[in-house]
Amino acid sequence: MTTAKPAESPRPSLTSEAPLDVQRVRRDFPILQQQVRGRPLVYLDNAATSQKPHQVIDTLTRYYTKENSNIHRGVHYLSELATTKYEATRSTVKRFINAGEEREIVFVRGTTEGLNLVAQSFGRQRVGEGDEVIISTMEHHSNIVPWQMLCEERGARLRVIPINDDGELLLDEYEKLLSPRTKLVSVVHVSNSLGTINPIKRIIETAHAQGVPVAIDGAQAAPHLRLDVQDLDCDFYTFSGHKLFGPTGIGVLYGKAEHLEAMPPYQGGGDMIKSVTFEKTTYNDLPYKFEAGTPHIAGVIGLGAAIDYVEGIGLDRIGAHESELLRYGIERLSAIDGLKLIGTAGHKASILSFVLDGVHPHDVGSILDGEGIAIRTGHHCTQPVMERFGIAATARASLAFYNTKEEIDALVEGIHHVSEVMG
């Protein structure tokens, strides 16, 4: 279970809220109103990046039109305004993931930077020769390579939790991998190529029972699941703004204050210091110690608008709508001759990865593109997952709350068309 209350699928709303009015929310997304290749755009590549509602776009425009200024050290009106808005997003994020303190929220470029920060600062402090770091087979390359780099530098070893044919972690194997040599576990909350929602609360509990800290890659979870980092008790949690209907180039790293306090800075520069002389530099307090240089101020403020937007709709309503879309998508895709779904976990997010007999995913992608349907094809930066399933690539349709059953129908029709074109 990933969250305390209604996070599991199907997720009925606990409130008396009406179901999601999908046509109404679609009107918030200008990009969805357009035609692509002469057809209405069917955007099913949300796991790569999500579209942005006008509430986010307008916030960015307003920022650059009326509020742009550098933050934290200015004494003038605009600098104070920008600082207030920047820090207000920290408070929004704290609420969004239910962190204990605002200083536990560090703004980074995205999930990749969040993971690299943990590896380079926390990891280098803790991992030594002969030690081990545990990840899983279904990690995105961004949760593999930083640990490989660390292990190589330190003479440590990377251990990998295997998965079953449905794309679920083998927790018994995980427990066997944990040992006194284990210094850190870093796993993905929701797999980007399989859709699997991992039981991270249990994974964290198991590691903590042996005193091992756990980092979570939440890139694909944040847009779909209600998060509660205190309930999860994770040591680090990181996600990207652009998959959460916010701007690119901005993300969040949550870390427990006790860890962040003890960690050395990741980058040096302005804003991360209290005082600098050539003899000695005193580092700034949390979270500024980890925010060297002028940050992506517009991105942070835009991320705040995105979270406000998502919370305005409500993650329970989003979850209920996406669960129904996923159920419908699985039903329709499974009925197609020669189509095989990759990633059939019992508990999964709205990601539909598939292969078609005799047709390479790239050809599927191009032919669907010809009908205005945007999907992703390739290895999705998860080459070990492809190897595990003995395939080079998949076609992947990933759904967001603004997608509809009609769009899944268009996808199914498009896949039939692929078979016609390819003969």
Add this chain to the structure above:
Amino acid sequence: MSELRELYQEIVLDHNSRPRNFKEIEDADRVVEGYNPLCGDKIMLYVKFEGDTIADIGFQGTGCAISRASASLMTQQVKGRNVAQAEKLFDRFHEMVTGNVDGDLDFEDLGDLEVMAGVSNFPSRVKCATLSWHSLRSALKSQEAHVTTE
């Protein structure tokens, strides 16, 4: 749709389902692995020379219809040609699929390869069409045994 039909025309689909020279050459003079990091596709290209002439050529590996058909068509076109002629074909083929044309706008000199012209409407697929060609050029120049499309 017409652009798609142009991309996936019958000759292309035929070379995809029945690739020519789809074989390993055991006594090849050059063996090159071509890799497209974008999609993970890999091909092995085998070239056997007689003097300056490509006496035999074969390929193996997995890939999309565009990369398979392109490799198959390429092997047919370069077999029996000398290195300079093959390199000239590479340049012309590259011009055609990227749409960056320096030479003649008419690609009749490319023979059957002309069926790949539709790729120029799909920039994301240019690398699929050129993977085998980059591998060939590497084999001809004998610089490295592993090439990527990057």
